[in-house]
Amino acid sequence: MKDVVVVGAGLAGLVAARQLRQSGLSVGVIEAAASVGGRMVRSPLQLEQARPPAWVDLGGQWVGPSHSRFLALLEAHGLRRFPSPHGGQTVLCFGTQRCTFSGFFQGFPEGQPPSVPSRDWDDAMNALKQFQDLVATLPAGHPHHHPAAAALDRLSFQDWIDTHTHTPFAAWYFAYFCRAVGFLGPAEPDQVSLLHVAWGQRTASQGDHPEEDLIHGGAGQLPALLAEGLGDALVLGEPVRAIDQPEGEAAVTVITDRASHHGRAVIVAMPPALAGAIRFTPELPADRLALQEGMAMGNCTKVLIAYGWPWWREAGLSGIGIGDRPWVELCADSSDPETGLGVLAAFVVGRRRERWAALGAEQRRAAVLEDLAAYFGPMALEPLDYVEKNWPEEPFVGGAFAAWMPPGLWTRSGDALLRPHGRVFWAGTEVAERWPGFFEGAVDSGERAAAAVAALLG
Numbered sequence: 001m002k003d004v005v006v007v008g009a010g011l012a013g014l015v016a017a018r019q020l021r022q023s024g025l026s027v028g029v030i031e032a033a034a035s036v037g038g039r040m041v042r043s044p045l046q047l048e049q050a051r052p053p054a055w056v057d058l059g060g061q062w063v064g065p066s067h068s069r070f071l072a073l074l075e076a077h078g079l080r081r082f083p084s085p086h087g088g089q090t091v092l093c094f095g096t097q098r099c100t101f102s103g104f105f106q107g108f109p110e111g112q113p114p115s116v117p118s119r120d121w122d123d124a125m126n127a128l129k130q131f132q133d134l135v136a137t138l139p140a141g142h143p144h145h146h147p148a149a150a151a152l153d154r155l156s157f158q159d160w161i162d163t164h165t166h167t168p169f170a171a172w173y174f175a176y177f178c179r180a181v182g183f184l185g186p187a188e189p190d191q192v193s194l195l196h197v198a199w200g201q202r203t204a205s206q207g208d209h210p211e212e213d214l215i216h217g218g219a220g221q222l223p224a225l226l227a228e229g230l231g232d233a234l235v236l237g238e239p240v241r242a243i244d245q246p247e248g249e250a251a252v253t254v255i256t257d258r259a260s261h262h263g264r265a266v267i268v269a270m271p272p273a274l275a276g277a278i279r280f281t282p283e284l285p286a287d288r289l290a291l292q293e294g295m296a297m298g299n300c301t302k303v304l305i306a307y308g309w310p311w312w313r314e315a316g317l318s319g320i321g322i323g324d325r326p327w328v329e330l331c332a333d334s335s336d337p338e339t340g341l342g343v344l345a346a347f348v349v350g351r352r353r354e355r356w357a358a359l360g361a362e363q364r365r366a367a368v369l370e371d372l373a374a375y376f377g378p379m380a381l382e383p384l385d386y387v388e389k390n391w392p393e394e395p396f397v398g399g400a401f402a403a404w405m406p407p408g409l410w411t412r413s414g415d416a417l418l419r420p421h422g423r424v425f426w427a428g429t430e431v432a433e434r435w436p437g438f439f440e441g442a443v444d445s446g447e448r449a450a451a452a453v454a455a456l457l458g
């Protein structure tokens with residue numbers, strides 16, 4: 001019998017386990033996949049020329065200056081950061097137009113505005129002002145008890161877009177935001193609750209620059225470092241099927257196909273949708289079941305495209321492309337300067353991803369490269385390596401970047417995100433009150449769950 005069994009060895013579970021062990025409790029960690037990390041994983045590029053391995057992050061990669069818990073973990077494990085490359089001109093493609101501008105926007109415009117017609121830009125900026133006013137009314141913590149929450153939660157983000165924008169460009173500006181930002185799934189704007197979008201912007205603001213830095217060698221190094229020292233307390237390749245709390249006993253049994261693991265308390269550290277595959281005895285309350293059923297994972301494939309060098313910089317381009325292209329609405333330079341290689345990270349999301357995923361492998365690759373060529377030029381068509389990570393097809397993750405709330409679910413099930421079920425506590429970036437959907441939210445949730453369990457066990 002361990003003091004605590006942690007289910008899920010993603011960032012949240014590993015952080016919880018680390019903190020519990022530091023407070024002197026014994027911990028077992030049970031992970032379904034063959035390796036730790038969940039949505040935090042790196043892979044070496046396959047390059048013909050012999051050179052030291054160059055890594056890309058298939059999952060999360062960026063970190064921002066206010067991610068203090070996550071930054072502390074990087075520091076503690078000796079992982080070094082570098083500024084995410086963004087010098088030079090951003091490319092914007094909209095309709096048949098392509099322009100370059102020395103700025104950026106992902107909700108928040110910075111630097112120069114793009115040279116779209118001023119009627120379009122003004123429409124987007126007027127609506128943005130109204131959106132920011134709405135965001136400012138919300139609390140930073142979970143929003144569902146706020147007086148305005150129920151009314152906002154009845155609407156989709158698309159409902160808001162329809163009433164606040166008057167040009168196709170402004171409508172796309174907000175839809176793009178919805179499909180690009182971490183806490184939003186990504187989802188399409190007609191799928192996600194207005195409350196969820198506004199609150200996410202309140203508590204995980206793009207204005208705080210969450211994509212400021214990258215990590216030499218990849219963020220995906222961290223999970224293995226966090227797992228060091230767990231030894232045979234870490235069990236890999238065993239999906240948890242059931243969690244039983246016999247009535248009147250101060251013990252919980254975590255059941256896999258191979259074994260039963262016993263603890264005085266359990267932390268389930270995964271998105272609600274994945275916890276939905278576990279059978280709980282006694283049964284979970286109705287609001288928690290509705291959460292697990294309704295809080296969908298984002299529909300996103302991340303594609304890493306590697307070149308011999310960051311050739312786009314020679315044309316004065318930053319490698320950031322934004323636009324209503326058929327497949328890639330967002331891509332960014334993710335080149336680690338220590339490798340000399342040029343790496344673009346591209347995202348295919350939402351309904352675009354549904355159409356794209358139905359294509360064959362060659363067609364998918366050609367489609368992505370064609371969009372990159374539209375942003376940066378024909379050299380995009382000749383990469384050294386091309387890597388897709390189709391997160392929605394990963395059985396123990398189910399999507400990227402994170403989970404999102406459809407209309408009505410915050411109001412119905414907001415309390416169920418964090419309310420313990422007897423001796424079972426919940427962690428994972430989805431339950432975080434600050435930086436949900438990001439590494440920082442995962443760390444925060446793991447630390448809080450560990451503290452709650454430590455308090456219970458005395």
Ligand SMILES: Cc1cc2nc3c(=O)[nH]c(=O)nc-3n(C[C@H](O)[C@H](O)[C@H](O)COP(=O)(O)OP(=O)(O)OC[C@H]3O[C@@H](n4cnc5c(N)ncnc54)[C@H](O)[C@@H]3O)c2cc1C
Binds near residue numbers: 032300301396427430
């Ligand atoms: C493509 C992509 C890009 C992203 N970009 C960024 C970024 O740039 N910056 C940022 O801050 N964040 C980013 N994120 C989000 C970030 O990666 C996540 O917030 C974080 O890694 C989530 O950690 P977690 O522990 O909460 O969940 P997870 O990593 O999902 O961990 C859950 C674990 O539970 C395991 N599990 C599931 N079911 C079971 C079961 N039945 N039994 C046992 N184990 C089970 C899973 O295998 C997994 O290991 C991105 C994510 C993705 C996928």
Ligand SMILES: [Mg+2]
Binds near residue numbers: 009010011013038269
């Ligand atoms: Mg975890």
